[in-house]
Amino acid sequence: MRFRTRLMLVLLTVVIVSQLATGVAFLRATQNDVIAKGSQRLEVGAKVLEQLLDARGEQLANNVAILADDFGFKSAVSTQDTETLYSVLANHGDRAKADIVLLSGLDGHILASSHHAQNSPMPFPQLFERARQEGKAVSVVIAEGQPYEFALLPVRAPNLIGWVGMGFLINEAVTEEINALTGLDISVVNFLDNNEISYLESTHDKQLAQRLMSGRGGELINGEYSLHSQMTPDAEYLSYASQLNSDDANHTYALLQISRNELLGAYRSLQWQLLGIIALILLFTVLIAMWSARSMSKPLMELAKAAQRIGRGERFTELPTGTERSETGLLASTLLAMQEGIAQREATLHHQSRHDLLTDLPNRISAQEDISLLIQRGEPFTLLRLAINNFRDINDTFGYALGDHVLVTLAKRLQHLDDSESTAYRLDSDELFLLVKQSRSDFAWRTRLFTTLHHPIDLDKSPITPSLSAGETNYPDHGDSPQLLLRRSDIALDMARRHRHTHQRYLEGQDEHHLRQLTLIRDLQDAVGNGELWMAYQPKVDTRSGHVNQCEALMRWRHPSLGFVPPDEFIGLAERSGSISMLSHWMLANVCAQLHAWQQLGYHVSVAVNLSASDVMDRQLAAYLASLLQRYRLAPARLSIEVTESAVMQDVDAAMATLTELNQLGLRIAIDDYGTGYSSLAQIKRLPVDELKIDKSFVLAIDSQKDDLTIVSSTIEMGHSLGLRLVAEGVENRASAELLSKLGCDYLQGYWIAKPMPADELPAWLDSYKSLSLPHPMSSILKTLQGKP
Numbered sequence: 001m002r003f004r005t006r007l008m009l010v011l012l013t014v015v016i017v018s019q020l021a022t023g024v025a026f027l028r029a030t031q032n033d034v035i036a037k038g039s040q041r042l043e044v045g046a047k048v049l050e051q052l053l054d055a056r057g058e059q060l061a062n063n064v065a066i067l068a069d070d071f072g073f074k075s076a077v078s079t080q081d082t083e084t085l086y087s088v089l090a091n092h093g094d095r096a097k098a099d100i101v102l103l104s105g106l107d108g109h110i111l112a113s114s115h116h117a118q119n120s121p122m123p124f125p126q127l128f129e130r131a132r133q134e135g136k137a138v139s140v141v142i143a144e145g146q147p148y149e150f151a152l153l154p155v156r157a158p159n160l161i162g163w164v165g166m167g168f169l170i171n172e173a174v175t176e177e178i179n180a181l182t183g184l185d186i187s188v189v190n191f192l193d194n195n196e197i198s199y200l201e202s203t204h205d206k207q208l209a210q211r212l213m214s215g216r217g218g219e220l221i222n223g224e225y226s227l228h229s230q231m232t233p234d235a236e237y238l239s240y241a242s243q244l245n246s247d248d249a250n251h252t253y254a255l256l257q258i259s260r261n262e263l264l265g266a267y268r269s270l271q272w273q274l275l276g277i278i279a280l281i282l283l284f285t286v287l288i289a290m291w292s293a294r295s296m297s298k299p300l301m302e303l304a305k306a307a308q309r310i311g312r313g314e315r316f317t318e319l320p321t322g323t324e325r326s327e328t329g330l331l332a333s334t335l336l337a338m339q340e341g342i343a344q345r346e347a348t349l350h351h352q353s354r355h356d357l358l359t360d361l362p363n364r365i366s367a368q369e370d371i372s373l374l375i376q377r378g379e380p381f382t383l384l385r386l387a388i389n390n391f392r393d394i395n396d397t398f399g400y401a402l403g404d405h406v407l408v409t410l411a412k413r414l415q416h417l418d419d420s421e422s423t424a425y426r427l428d429s430d431e432l433f434l435l436v437k438q439s440r441s442d443f444a445w446r447t448r449l450f451t452t453l454h455h456p457i458d459l460d461k462s463p464i465t466p467s468l469s470a471g472e473t474n475y476p477d478h479g480d481s482p483q484l485l486l487r488r489s490d491i492a493l494d495m496a497r498r499h500r501h502t503h504q505r506y507l508e509g510q511d512e513h514h515l516r517q518l519t520l521i522r523d524l525q526d527a528v529g530n531g532e533l534w535m536a537y538q539p540k541v542d543t544r545s546g547h548v549n550q551c552e553a554l555m556r557w558r559h560p561s562l563g564f565v566p567p568d569e570f571i572g573l574a575e576r577s578g579s580i581s582m583l584s585h586w587m588l589a590n591v592c593a594q595l596h597a598w599q600q601l602g603y604h605v606s607v608a609v610n611l612s613a614s615d616v617m618d619r620q621l622a623a624y625l626a627s628l629l630q631r632y633r634l635a636p637a638r639l640s641i642e643v644t645e646s647a648v649m650q651d652v653d654a655a656m657a658t659l660t661e662l663n664q665l666g667l668r669i670a671i672d673d674y675g676t677g678y679s680s681l682a683q684i685k686r687l688p689v690d691e692l693k694i695d696k697s698f699v700l701a702i703d704s705q706k707d708d709l710t711i712v713s714s715t716i717e718m719g720h721s722l723g724l725r726l727v728a729e730g731v732e733n734r735a736s737a738e739l740l741s742k743l744g745c746d747y748l749q750g751y752w753i754a755k756p757m758p759a760d761e762l763p764a765w766l767d768s769y770k771s772l773s774l775p776h777p778m779s780s781i782l783k784t785l786q787g788k789p
Contacts, residue, residue, distance in 0.1 A: 189252070383433070411432065728749065
C-alpha cells in the first residue's frame with residue numbers, strides 16, 4: 001500500500017474513530033439521562049399513588065367514624081339486632097360508596113358483613129391486631145383475591161363494644177386517576193402463593209396487561225423492581241413496583257411503567273441529527289485528508305526511494321528535498337548521517353566478526369578465508385596450531401583476568417615475530433594459530449619460535465614460563481581444503497599434548513584413527529539398544545582345591561561395520577565421552593540376570609565385574625546394585641567388584657565412601673592390575689579390599705624372569721600379611737601356574753586355564769572341566785629360584 005493511501009487512511013481512521021467515540025459517548029450519556037429522568041418520573045408516580053391512597057384512606061376513615069358514632073348503630077350493636085345491623089351497614093356503605101363493610105365483635109368474629117358469613121373469624125387478622133394496638137387501622141387488604149383499601153375503627157358505647165370497617169376496591173377508577181395525574185401506565189395486581197394472578201387492573205389493554213404480568217410474580221416478590229426502576233426482560237418498559245400488601249397467601253403490587261418508545265422518542269430525533277453532523281464532518285475530512293496526503297507524501301516518497309538505494313549500497317552526497325529547516329529536509333540530512341553510520345558499523349561488525357575480542361587477532365573465520373585464498377592461488381604453506389598447556393591451572397591459580405593477560409601477551413609475541421611471512425590467529429580459548437608461507441617448518445625456525453613464546457610472563461609479580469604444544473600440517477601434503485587441514489592440525493596437536501611433545505607434525509593415518517574414534521563414540525550410544533554388546537566370562541581356578549567357582553565378566557563389542565572392537569579401545573572412549581555409566585549399568589544388570597539364569601540351572605558360580613573411575617565416584621551405585629540383587633534374588637557373595645589402582649587413586653576419599661557402601665552390602669572388593677599404579681600400602685590398608693589382582697605384566701614371564709618372581713612373591717606375602725586373597729592373571733602355561741601355587745597365590749586366571757567365553761558356553765565347559773592338581777605353597781621355592789644363575 002502506498003504511503004499516500006496509508007496517510008489518508010490514517011487521517012480518516014483517526015477522525016472516524018474520534019467522531020464515533022464522541023457520538024456514541026454523547027448518545028449513551030443522553031440515553032442514560034433519559035432513562036434516569038424516566039426513573040424519577042416512576043418514583044414520583046409511586047409517591048403520587050401513595051398520597052392518593054392515603055387521602056382515600058383518610059376519607060374512608062372519616063366515613064367509618066361517622067358510622068361508629070351513630071347512636072342507632074350503637075344501640076343495634078349493643079342489642080346485636082342482626083337485621084338492623086345489616087340495614088345500617090348497607091345504608092352507610094351506599095352513602096360512602098364503599099365496596100365492602102363489616103362489623104365484628106370484640107373477639108374479631110363477624111357480626112354482620114357484606115362479604116363474609118356471620119360468626120366467621122376476622123378475615124383481616126393483621127389489620128385487626130393493628131387496630132387493637134393503635135385504636136384504628138387503615139391499610140390495603142385482600143378479600144376474595146381482590147385488593148381493598150380498608151379502614152377499621154372501634155365502636156364505643158361508651159366502652160368498646162365492637163369494630164366496624166369499610167373498604168374501597170382498588171379498581172379502574174384508581175388506575176385511571178393515577179394515569180391522569182402522572183401520565184404513567186399503572187397495573188394493580190395480586191399474586192397468590194403459586195404465582196397465579198387473582199386480580200389485575202391496568203391502564204394497559206387487558207391482553208397487554210396479562211402478557212406483561214404473566215410470570216412476573218417471582219420477580220416482584222424478590223424485589224427486583226422495588227429498590228430501583230429497571231427495564232423489563234423484553235426491554236419494552238421501564239418499570240417500578242410499589243408493594244401494597246403481602247401476607248402468607250397474597251402479594252399485591254402497583255407496577256408503574258413507561259414505554260421505551262415514549263422515553264426515547266426525543267432521543268431518536270437527536271440521534272439522526274448527530275449522524276447527519278458526523279457525515280458532513282467525514283466528507284470534509286476526506287477532502288482534507290486527500291489534499292494533505294498528496295502534499296506530504298511526494299517528498300517522503302522521494303526520500304523512501306533514496307533510502308532503498310542506500311540499502312542496496314549506493315551512496316549519496318546530497319538529497320534535494322527542500323530547506324534544511326523543514327521536516328523533509330531534516331529527514332534527508334538524517335538519511336545522509338545514517339548512511340555514514342551504517343558504513344562505519346558495517347566496517348566495525350566486519351572486523352569483529354573476523355577478529356577475536358580479547359586479543360584482536362584474526363579468528364577462525366579469517367583463518368579459513370585466508371587458507372582458502374592461498375589454496376586457490378596454489379601457494380604452499382604451513383599451519384601451526386598452538387595450545388597453552390595447563391591453561392586451566394593458570395586460570396584457577398591466578399584468576400581469569402591474569403589468564404587473559406597470558407593470552408594477550410602470547411598473541412602480541414606472535415604478531416611481532418621477525419617473520420613477515422606468518423600471520424597469527426586465535427581459534428579457541430587456549431589455542432592460537434600460525435599460518436606460515438613455507439612448505440614446512442624447520443627445526444631452527446621452531447626453536448626461535450618457542451624461545452620467544454616461552455619467555456617468562458609476569459603474573460601479579462609472579463613470573464611464570466608458559467608451556468605450549470604445537471600441531472603442524474602442510475599444504476598440499478596433508479590436505480586440499482581448509483576444514484581438512486584444520487582438523488588434521490588439531491589431531492597433530494592432540495598427539496603432541498598426549499605425548500607431552502612440544503611439536504608434532506601430522507602423520508598419515510592419524511586422521512583415519514581419529515575418525516574411527518568419533519565413529520565408535522557416536523555408535524556406542526546405540527550399541528546397547530541394538531544388542532551389539534555381550535559379556536564374556538573367564539574362569540578362575542582355586543589353587544588349593546583346583547576347582548572353578550569364580551569367573552571374571554569381560555565386555556565385548558561387535559560393531560556392525562568395524563567388526564570386533566577391543567575393550568581397551570572402546571572402554572577408554574566411553575570414559576572420555578561420558579558413556580561409561582550407561583555401559584556399567586547395562587553390564588551389572590546383564591551379569592545379575594545371567595547369574596540368576598545359571599542359578600536356576602544349578603550352577604552356583606560367582607562373577608567379578610570391573611568398574612571404572614567414574615563408577616567408583618557414583619554415590620548411587622550401591623543403591624543400584626542392591627536393587628539388582630533383590631530383583632534377581634542373588635546373594636551378595638555371587639558378585640564381586642574389581643577396580644584398578646588408578647581409578648581409586650583419582651579421589652581416594654570418594655572411592656573409599658563408595659567401596660565401603662558396596663562392602664556393607666556384602667560384596668567382595670578387589671584391586672585390579674595391582675603393581676602398575678601409584679597406590680601405597682597405606683592407601684590399600686584404608687580401603688575395604690578383599691583381594692589383590694597381580695597384573696599380568698608380572699606373571700607372563702614369571703618362570704623365566706627373576707625380577708618378576710621377586711615382585712610377585714613379595715606381593716603375595718604382603719597381601720597375605722594384610723589378610724587379602726591374591727589373584728594372578730595372565731597365566732599362560734603350567735610352569736607359571738605351579739610356581740604361583742607354590743608361592744601361595746590363591747587364584748589363577750589366564751588362557752592356560754580358559755579363554756573368555758560367551759555365557760551360553762560356560763555351563764558345558766564347567767561340566768567338562770577336570771580339577772587341576774597343583775603343588776602346595778613352599779616357602780623354599782623363592783630361595784631356590786633366587787639361587788639360579
